[in-house]
Amino acid sequence: METRVLAPGDEGIAAAAEAIRRKGTVAFPTETVYGLGADALSARAVARVFAAKERPRFDPVIVHVAEPSAVELLWTEVPPLAQELIDRFWPGPLTLVLPRRRRVPPIVTAGLPTVGVRMPAHPVALELIREAGRPIAAPSANRFGRLSPTHHEDVLDQLNGRVDVVIAGGPTPVGIESTVVSLVEDVPVVLRPGGTPLEALRECVPNLRMAPPSGPSASPGTLARHYVPATPLLLLERGPAPAGGEPVERRACGFLAYQEGWTGFGRVEVLSPSGDLVEAGARFFAALHRLDRAGLSAIVAEPLPEEGLGVAMMDRLRRAATGKAYVGEELVWRVR
Numbered sequence: 001m002e003t004r005v006l007a008p009g010d011e012g013i014a015a016a017a018e019a020i021r022r023k024g025t026v027a028f029p030t031e032t033v034y035g036l037g038a039d040a041l042s043a044r045a046v047a048r049v050f051a052a053k054e055r056p057r058f059d060p061v062i063v064h065v066a067e068p069s070a071v072e073l074l075w076t077e078v079p080p081l082a083q084e085l086i087d088r089f090w091p092g093p094l095t096l097v098l099p100r101r102r103r104v105p106p107i108v109t110a111g112l113p114t115v116g117v118r119m120p121a122h123p124v125a126l127e128l129i130r131e132a133g134r135p136i137a138a139p140s141a142n143r144f145g146r147l148s149p150t151h152h153e154d155v156l157d158q159l160n161g162r163v164d165v166v167i168a169g170g171p172t173p174v175g176i177e178s179t180v181v182s183l184v185e186d187v188p189v190v191l192r193p194g195g196t197p198l199e200a201l202r203e204c205v206p207n208l209r210m211a212p213p214s215g216p217s218a219s220p221g222t223l224a225r226h227y228v229p230a231t232p233l234l235l236l237e238r239g240p241a242p243a244g245g246e247p248v249e250r251r252a253c254g255f256l257a258y259q260e261g262w263t264g265f266g267r268v269e270v271l272s273p274s275g276d277l278v279e280a281g282a283r284f285f286a287a288l289h290r291l292d293r294a295g296l297s298a299i300v301a302e303p304l305p306e307e308g309l310g311v312a313m314m315d316r317l318r319r320a321a322t323g324k325a326y327v328g329e330e331l332v333w334r335v336r
């Protein structure tokens with residue numbers, strides 16, 4: 001199929017909305033990452049999203065709305081806590097999971113009795129949903145298990161020829177996927193840390209719990225291996241290397257740094273010279289993409305502070321990592 005790349009102006013958005021109404025697939029920018037969208041109320045349309053991504057059917061998709069009141073179409077009920085979180089955090093990177101109405105096709109929810117919904121804080125996404133006149137189901141616009149795209153060029157790299165439309169909206173401002181919170185049980189559970197910091201959520205929800213890292217109750221997007229670059233990713237450990245490590249030349253490795261001060265690597269990507277986790281979030285996936293494309297033997301990632309957006313970035317790094325790295329003067333020791 002031929003993929004049309006459209007500018008994010010009125011004309012492009014109108015054509016993209018028309019593609020959605022005709023049950024086509026449209027990659028569009030949100031404040032977090034690019035989504036690959038289709039008519040959320042059409043099983044046939046959503047099936048084409050799964051096919052383009054090669055995504056297994058057990059992974060549910062988030063439904064995007066352009067105004068808070070649209071949740072009434074999707075959820076059987078809007079409990080007071082949901083309303084409170086919506087009032088405070090929408091539009092924004094927060095997905096809420098609640099029991100679904102029957103009109104939401106099972107393919108959207110992977111057969112679950114619940115559906116995740118969010119209202120994105122991006123003018124192009126909101127305009128697209130409004131013009132399409134229906135909620136849009138959209139996972140991140142990457143092949144299954146690969147890095148999430150934070151620029152339309154990353155979308156084209158992975159999905160050119162596999163989707164009907166890509167809206168060329170440039171870089172996405174937040175850069176990390178939404179925080180997913182289930183309100184199905186009495187105690188709210190974070191299924192995936194993301195662009196809405198847990199500290200902010202806890203102000204409204206003091207009894208918020210974290211889901212176990214994986215297992216049946218966890219969110220499918222929390223599969224232990226996920227978000228992987230093609231180049232092996234190693235988490236930096238401090239201190240002397242233990243015996244049994246595999247040596248790799250330092251200049252054959254890339255380095256994902258939080259702040260400056262790392263030299264001798266083939267390529268260094270600094271997430272935030274001033275140590276700002278919001279800035280780091282906006283650059284996170286793009287930096288990983290660049291390192292992944294640089295033809296390196298391995299990528300060494302420095303752990304980030306686990307607060308604010310750092311929690312979500314560390315979650316993605318741990319899932320992507322295939323081992324640990326100890327950095328010496330000229331060599332990096334790779335340990336599984």
Ligand code: TXA
Nearest residue numbers: 032034035060061114115116139140177178219220221
């Ligand atoms: O920021 C984002 O969330 C982006 C943009 C495009 O909105 N979307 C995104 O979608 O990251 P995706 O499909 O890559 O991740 C959505 C994850 C699923 O893998 C699953 O973990 C969780 O959200 N999810 C969605 N619906 C759910 C449900 N009904 N129950 C449990 N988890 C659900």
Ligand code: MG
Nearest residue numbers: 139140148221
């Ligand atoms: Mg994804």
